[in-house]
Amino acid sequence: MSNPTFTQQVVHRATFLERNSLNIPILKLLQADGTTFENAVLPQVDEALSRKIFDTCVFIRTLDERMLAAQRQGRISFYMTCTGEEAAVIGSAAALEPEDIILAQYREHAALRYRGFTTEQFMHQMFSNEKDLGKGRQMPIHYGCQQLHFQTISSPLATQIPQASGVGYSLKMQGKRNVAICYFGEGAASEGDFHAGLNMAAVHKVPVIFFCRNNGYAISTPTDEQYAGNGIASRGLGYGMHTIRVDGNDMLAVLAATQQARAWAIEHSAPVLIEAMTYRLGAHSSSDDPSGYRSKDEEARWQQHDPVKRFKLWLINKGWLTEDDDAELQSRYRQEVLDALKVAEKVPAPKLDEIIEDVYDVPTANLKKQLEELKAHVAKYPKAYPKSSGRL
Amino acid sequence: MAKMNMLQAINNALTLAMTADDKMLVFGEDVGHFGGVFRATSGLQDKFGKERCFNTPLTEQGIAGFANGLASNGMTPVAEIQFADYIFPAFDQIVNESAKFRYRSGNQFNVGGLTFRTPYGGGIAGGHYHSQSPEAYFTQVAGLKVVVPRNAYQAKGLLLSAIHDPNPVIFFEPKRLYRASVNDVPEEAYELPLGKAEVVREGANITLLAWGAQVEVIEKAAEMAQEVNIDCEVIDLKTLAPWDVETVAASVRKTGRLLINHEAPLTGGFAGEIAATIQQECFLYLESPIARVCGLDTPYPLIHEKEYMPDALKTFEAIKASVNF
Numbered sequence: 001m002s003n004p005t006f007t008q009q010v011v012h013r014a015t016f017l018e019r020n021s022l023n024i025p026i027l028k029l030l031q032a033d034g035t036t037f038e039n040a041v042l043p044q045v046d047e048a049l050s051r052k053i054f055d056t057c058v059f060i061r062t063l064d065e066r067m068l069a070a071q072r073q074g075r076i077s078f079y080m081t082c083t084g085e086e087a088a089v090i091g092s093a094a095a096l097e098p099e100d101i102i103l104a105q106y107r108e109h110a111a112l113r114y115r116g117f118t119t120e121q122f123m124h125q126m127f128s129n130e131k132d133l134g135k136g137r138q139m140p141i142h143y144g145c146q147q148l149h150f151q152t153i154s155s156p157l158a159t160q161i162p163q164a165s166g167v168g169y170s171l172k173m174q175g176k177r178n179v180a181i182c183y184f185g186e187g188a189a190s191e192g193d194f195h196a197g198l199n200m201a202a203v204h205k206v207p208v209i210f211f212c213r214n215n216g217y218a219i220s221t222p223t224d225e226q227y228a229g230n231g232i233a234s235r236g237l238g239y240g241m242h243t244i245r246v247d248g249n250d251m252l253a254v255l256a257a258t259q260q261a262r263a264w265a266i267e268h269s270a271p272v273l274i275e276a277m278t279y280r281l282g283a284h285s286s287s288d289d290p291s292g293y294r295s296k297d298e299e300a301r302w303q304q305h306d307p308v309k310r311f312k313l314w315l316i317n318k319g320w321l322t323e324d325d326d327a328e329l330q331s332r333y334r335q336e337v338l339d340a341l342k343v344a345e346k347v348p349a350p351k352l353d354e355i356i357e358d359v360y361d362v363p364t365a366n367l368k369k370q371l372e373e374l375k376a377h378v379a380k381y382p383k384a385y386p387k388s389s390g391r392l
Numbered sequence: 393m394a395k396m397n398m399l400q401a402i403n404n405a406l407t408l409a410m411t412a413d414d415k416m417l418v419f420g421e422d423v424g425h426f427g428g429v430f431r432a433t434s435g436l437q438d439k440f441g442k443e444r445c446f447n448t449p450l451t452e453q454g455i456a457g458f459a460n461g462l463a464s465n466g467m468t469p470v471a472e473i474q475f476a477d478y479i480f481p482a483f484d485q486i487v488n489e490s491a492k493f494r495y496r497s498g499n500q501f502n503v504g505g506l507t508f509r510t511p512y513g514g515g516i517a518g519g520h521y522h523s524q525s526p527e528a529y530f531t532q533v534a535g536l537k538v539v540v541p542r543n544a545y546q547a548k549g550l551l552l553s554a555i556h557d558p559n560p561v562i563f564f565e566p567k568r569l570y571r572a573s574v575n576d577v578p579e580e581a582y583e584l585p586l587g588k589a590e591v592v593r594e595g596a597n598i599t600l601l602a603w604g605a606q607v608e609v610i611e612k613a614a615e616m617a618q619e620v621n622i623d624c625e626v627i628d629l630k631t632l633a634p635w636d637v638e639t640v641a642a643s644v645r646k647t648g649r650l651l652i653n654h655e656a657p658l659t660g661g662f663a664g665e666i667a668a669t670i671q672q673e674c675f676l677y678l679e680s681p682i683a684r685v686c687g688l689d690t691p692y693p694l695i696h697e698k699e700y701m702p703d704a705l706k707t708f709e710a711i712k713a714s715v716n717f
Contacts, residue, residue: 156478370689
């Protein structure tokens with residue numbers, strides 16, 4: 001059907017809709033002291049689920065802290081933390097089923113951990129060694145795990161958004177009661193791929209959750225230089241999509257929104273957009289220095305809204321966690337991360353033969369020839385190529 | 393004269409050009425207050441204001457289309473694409489719009505004022521999304537000029553020429569030299585001609601040709617060859633489109649041999665075009681097949697970056713093979 005009539009009201013003088021006249025509420029369930037708002041409608045959450053969420057928070061904080069330090073020591077080449085955005089990522093991941101397919105941007109390693117990615121697997125990827133599932137081909141933090149239904153990270157921004165629409169449609173065609181979830185930042189939402197992906201998902205009625213981590217900055221660019229509209233949520237309505245804005249530092253609010261989004265997406269076979277308002281407490285990456293574009297005061301203000309601390313207070317109030325439990329977890333994960341790091345950095349690099357593999361399903365004739373020439377060259381000058389010459 | 397690294401030389405060129413031309417605008421992701429992720433546009437917003445140097449939303453196709461629009465109406469946009477690896481969302485705007493604006497309108501409209509600046513190339517542990525050398529995709533597009541400087545001095549002079557050239561130019565900056573290349577650079581404005589290659593070392597036995605960061609690689613190979621009494625001529629191509637056939641052909645007529653080095657993969661790389669033209673121009677002078685020392689036909693790998701690179705040792709081996717053919 002072409003141009004169905006959405007408009008009921010007819011006017012006879014030019015009448016503009018005022019910019020930003022849309023009033024978008026924000027969902028908040030947890031207060032700063034860890035108590036819930038009086039009329040809060042809580043998500044489905046029991047002690048086991050909330051402890052798993054909290055464990056993941058503690059692990060990711062520990063990993064981020066330790067690996068950023070390892071990058072500073074020159075042990076790995078690059079790192080990105082998700083500090084400050086744990087509730088957005090873990091709260092949403094915890095609302096999914098294990099076979100829902102995750103297409104992430106790059107700051108969502110907490111979702112991968114929630115699904116069971118081991119400490120060793122994280123380390124092997126970051127050290128680009130021969131046990132890395134990605135065969136040492138990508139920069140640190142570009143994880144992927146087929147077994148955990150987490151597609152491999154691609155650095156170009158927003159490319160995963162229309163792909164998620166395709167993945168969601170495939171789930172529907174395969175008759176599965178699963179969704180795709182697509183993570184991206186408010187910066188990536190400026191790319192053309194964002195428009196393409198959301199529009200296609202809405203038109204083709206795809207069960208996919210578009211999860212925007214609106215963390216305030218795209219590297220140095222603040223949101224007021226990124227968009228002039230009412231955040232990212234306002235766009236969902238333009239595409240004809242179920243939309244919610246949520247406090248991204250409120251674990252229970254994110255969990256509730258994502259649980260309901262998932263149920264809606266499957267029941268109605270339709271996309272949902274979630275905009276989680278949060279703050280990137282760390283630098284964009286280990287190559288970035290935020291002191292060039294934002295103040296310490298601003299960062300300190302957001303430290304007050306630490307999502308992990310808020311959730312921890314709720315757990316303590318519920319009697320599901322003690323300070324001692326937290327301390328024990330931190331010390332256990334610190335040791336676990338350190339042990340895995342020491343092992344991973346001694347695992348050798350992938351053999352040189354890997355360099356031509358997976359370009360195609362099988363290496364083509366030109367690639368085989370180039371590998372033979374390369375191996376002969378490395379064998380002639382072994383000292384110049386220490387990573388590969390020992391295991392030709 | 394002042395000691396400048398390549399970033400400072402680029403920043404200096406942009407400052408001079410903006411001072412001289414109040415229609416010139418500089419924009420891209422993070423280029424405003426922060427001065428770009430590599431700081432090439434550092435201080436420009438303070439000097440020239442937010443209306444002339446600004447952050448854009450994160451959209452390369454938007455940046456390129458916006459630049460086309462500005463240039464079509466008489467402005468001088470210098471747009472930054474943060475990494476050459478991320479230029480592809482802008483491909484349509486560059487290939488179908490920037491390059492054909494003049495042609496399709498019968499020269500009623502053009503976007504000759506526009507320049508794209510973008511860091512390219514590997515050697516920085518960037519893996520396949522922060523290391524690519526996509527110049528050959530653009531050399532086939534009639535209507536675009538493609539320029540690659542080899543050091544700080546060249547970067548300033550060539551960038552000023554690119555900005556002032558009445559055609560759209562893509563200016564690929566070798567990011568591994570951003571801080572590593574330091575030259576004496578004149579503080580005043582100067583231009584180096586586009587479309588002209590430069591013989592940077594004279595020699596009799598073989599011609600070595602490269603551009604951008606690979607020029608220092610072939611210079612190093614030339615020194616290694618000197619020790620085994622092979623006398624190399626080294627040429628920096630500088631502009632890939634339109635490229636200086638005559639300078640290269642004259643050199644090959646003298647030396648009888650040619651080796652081309654580029655970081656991009658071998659297959660479909662610009663060396664193939666050069667080789668075909670030179671065998672046409674110099675067939676009876678050639679004493680050995682034209683050699684290509686290039687990246688492998690794979691994505692740019694992280695862990696085997698060193699092995700992938702067409703380095704001085706590989707070039708040295710190919711020089712010997714050519715001379716002993």
